[in-house]
Amino acid sequence: MSQLLEEQVIQLEGRIAELESAAAPLILHDPYESWRQSQAAQRVAQPAQPQNxxxxxxxxxxxxxxxEAGFFLNVARFLQYISxxxxxxxxxxxxxxxxxIYLLGAQFSGNIQSQSQQSGFLSRAxxxxxxxxxxxxxxxxIYVLQTEILLTxxxxxxxxxxEGNYxxxxxxxxxxxxxxxxxxxxRPSTTASGGLWYRLNPPADRVEEGERINAFWTVYILDKCWGVLLGSPSVFTDDESKGTQIDVPWPLDMGGYESEPSPAGWRSTRTVQLFLQNPGPETAEQSILALHAKAVSLFVSANDLALRWNPASSTFQASFNHLSNRIEKFRKALPSISHIDAARVDVVRSLVTIHILTCCTLIKLYEPMELRVASSSGMSWNAAQYALSALQKLNLSVIQYINPVVLLIIVSNVFVCGIITxxxxxxxNTSNLSTLLAPLGQILFALDKWRSKSPLSGRQRSILERTSATL
Incomplete structure (x- = not known):
């Protein structure tokens, strides 16, 4: 395995630098192709190593x-380290x-024989x-943190x-x-009473610091999004009195850490709170991970406000109007999926998730008002249509997996409610029924495409299929 990875490092470093560079065109193909071609002659002369x-x-x-799985480490450095x-x-x-990594690789392969080996990899991990x-x-x-994220x-x-929540x-x-x-x-450094603080060495350079910044936002996204979906409390309460205030900078793409050193004295404070309070326009240049983290922050805020629904309160109404406008400004500022190079499938997949998540944020915010009655003039219906439009921009013969698919059920519920209404x-009548059912059919088709790599897609498809059958 060591020799295999050493060869990979030599062949992949140049390719990885190109893939992670924000300035370089991201043309995705098999990054191991050149390495495998260079080994072809040796395979003829030497016995095969099937396990490797x-x-x-x-x-x-x-x-x-x-x-999509939450890998935040610098790929080139990771390969060098394990080799x-x-x-x-x-x-x-x-x-x-x-x-x-082997466990998830087996799942993503879509190969039944490889997928049958998952239990062994899971046990060893x-x-x-x-x-x-x-x-x-x-x-x-940091490697344990990366492992826990992938296990989640x-x-x-x-x-x-x-187990995922654990x-x-x-x-x-x-x-x-x-x-x-x-x-x-x-802010001055503080330590929560009774807390165990791991002794991380100071980051060796900007890239290592970037790994840690991206690690935080990756966990933040999981914690906040799944907290809403499962109804469980968030670990990141963003509370100064508890020592959980979020003062970390918004994340960059890994290429940004390599090419854009930040001033040594630069500091950050109240990162999420200032974003939510900001009434101004969005900045144009942002990483995909930053957009995802911001979308999740809005999603949580919308859910929290909907749980405190009180339209008779002027304070509530002011908060509601501010958040609704904030979400709309964010949604309109998102990069258009149509303008992304179709070869950059990783960017396309992530952007579709962010677009759908933002639409689900609007749906969550207006849910108390439109939960039982959905009309074509309502905000929830319009948001569901925006989400469907994002889904329709996907080439499903190329995009064979997307995460998190559970958000599509939130979108589907709006269309189901609209049909019931x-x-x-x-x-x-017979002429418009097929039109009303069409969005559900498109979502079912996408989930059907993804279920070979994602059991969750299969489960969501089964739920939606049963619901559609009753309409």
Missing amino acids: EHLHSLMRHFFKYAS SFRSSRHPYHVSALLNI LEAIPSAMSDTSSPSI HYFFDNNRST HLKAAASIALACKLHQIRTS ARAQNAI
Whole structure:
């Protein structure tokens, strides 16, 4: 395995730098192709190594969807680091992370034989984590954090929400213990009473600091989004009195950390709160991860405000109007999916998720008002149509997976409610029924395409199919 990864590092570094550079065109193809071609002659002369080839294939499948699963490490440095160990003597933190990468690679492969091996990879990853946790220094704990994030994704995507929530809380707790929420904070350093703080070394350079910034926002997105969907409390309460205030800068693409060093004295404070309060226009240049984190922040705010629904209160009404306008400004400022190079499939997938999430934010905000009655003139209906428009821009023969699919059920519920409303008003006839059902059919078609790589897609499809059958 060590020799395999050493070869990968040599062949991939130039390619990875191109893929991660914000300025370079992102043309995605098999990044291992040149390496495999260079090894062709040796394969003829030497016996094959099926295990190494298989693991190589699983890693390749994983990195096609690494950003969707929450991989925040610099890929080139990750490959260099793991190649420095002999395969038979991987430290626990490397073994845990590699096995979860193989696990997700097996799932993303869509290959039944590879997918049947998932339990073995999962067992080895889980077995290695307790020993890896005993080393509370970097990079071990950062690798454990990365492993917990990938495990969170795996369990939620495999309809195992209890285990997913457990590993999500573990990841969030590690992020807080490492003070990743206070990177470059302008406030005096504080330590919560009774808290265990991991002793991370100061980042060696801007890229390593960027990994930690992106790690925080990756966990933040998971914690906030799944907290709303599951109705569970967030770990990141953004409360100064509890030491959980979020003062970390918005994330950049990895290429940004490599090419844009920030001033040494630059500091950040109240990152999310200032974004939510800001009435002005959005800045044009933002990373995909930053857009996702901002969309999730709005999603949580809309859900919280809807739970406190009180239109008779002038204070509530002012907050409602401000947030509604804030969400709309954010939605209109999002990059158009149509303007993205179709070859940049990772960007397309992420942008579609962000567009749909933003539409679901509007749906959540207006849910108390329009929960039982949906009309074509309502905000929820318009938001669902915007989400459907984003979905229609996908080439489903190329986009074979998207995350998180659960948001499509929020969109579907609006269309279902609209049909029920129209039926109650005797506004449905044979000529318009097919038109009303068409959005649900398009969502079902997309979920059907994705279910080979995502059990959650299959489950959501089954739920929606049963609901559609009753309309």
